[in-house]
Amino acid sequence: MVTYPRIHFGMEKLYNFIDGKLVEPGKSNYLPNINPAEGVAYNLVPDSDAQDVAEAVKAARFAFASWSAMPLDQRAAILSKIADLIDRDLDQLALAESIDQGKPFKLAKSMDIPRASANMRFYATASMHFASESHHMEGEAVNYTTRTPIGVAGCISPWNLPLYLFTWKIAPALAAGCTVVAKPSELTPMTAFLFSKLCIEAGLPNGVLNIVHGLGHKVGQAIVEHPDVLVISFTGGTVTGKTIAATAAPMFKKLSLELGGKNPNIIFADCDFEQALNTSIQSSFSNQGEICLCGSRILVERSIYEKFVDEFVKRTKELVVGDPLEDKTRVGALVSEAHMKKVLSYIDLAKTEGGKILCGGKRITMSGRCEQGYFVEPTVIIDLDQYCRTNQEEIFGPVVTIMPFDKEEEAIAYANSNAYGLSATIWTENLKRAHRVSHQVKSGIIWVNCWLLRDLRTPFGGMKQSGVGREGGWEAIRFFTETKNVCIKF
């Protein structure tokens, strides 16, 4: 068990990071920041507004000329230094993430924080290798293409993987030479606040990265609306994505939207059963099911359906739900009371739609310091139709449905019978089938016989209502650049 640092995390105030300084919001308004495992406020987040965003954009605009002109190796060295400092503070950041978000400390330490430093280091080095194309028209002309940083970028991130996704956006933006105004989720501001201190320590020049904390409809909206923020990278819910797109489109801003998912996990009878089972437990309940890539609809070929359901329920019941700071905990607290209520309301909906709850289904009341925390039992539901709301809408919690299918075409049709198209997992030992099904499932990311195996060079993002554009690799750096072709006649 990790010692809970009450002294460090008393009702301290967090600050915005504007023009290289940690500052109060202009109107000195704050919001309580809740520790979801305890259900109590433990520090105060700036309740910033459009004026704070305007200050941040002004600083970012001013910093752009020198940052975009800085030699690549110097820019890369600063970003790498930030990665080193994240590694140095691994324990502190993992603890902060666990307390702020409700996720197990062990998960934050093994996944979230290492990935945040990997994001910074990956794009620090990528910036040194970035190149643009040239096209020769034999004997006639040469075209060369330049890709120059756009200017001030707005980066808005969600609460489920706070520092992981925050850095996934700002690292390519900074590497491309943009300056940034960023907003983490108001529900999980802590590691972004600690990150701003690391940026100061690493010597990031003033104004290059600005972090404005606060509510989405105030701070987020103000970033999207600001005429000097030319490019927006957003990760969050599909409904918010629509609002952002509606605001940004008339201003012709460049947009990357990484949105919700309702991912199918397709299990064929010829799979490696043990691997499919073990990984499906992870893909269902890791981070309390609060990962956009979690497989929430498990489709199982009928000949192994009963066996799979029995084993899956048995292993689900063995998952230890509890204090995120304890070593044995596999499933922590949901991020907020409102989100817990939403998840529980979907379990009620599933019952009214005819679903049978095989395990879980209820809030858990812990004893001790977590007695008011937002814990929900990992829940497995069967007997639901593909088209019911439970199987169509994103729940984003520790809730999965399992459904049988008879034929490959049926599995593909079920997988595609949804407005979302973020990721899918396919379990089969038949190589031809793996290719066939991967090709036909309409999702931006397909994992065959694995889940969440990430190579940061690959394009990342969803189809349909799961988003617009791709992050990762060169795609992300290119996104933050403006393209120009120069054609020179011989």
Ligand code: NAD
């Ligand atoms: P959300 O849409 O409520 O909030 C995301 C961010 O947007 C927050 O910082 C929020 O303050 C801000 N925001 C809210 N309203 C805004 C507005 N009008 N203008 C600008 N910004 C605004 O999402 P959430 O509840 O924080 O996160 C959960 C959602 O994120 C889920 O739907 C999940 O699937 C999705 N998600 C997607 C990916 C992906 O890569 N596709 C990754 C993680 C999470």
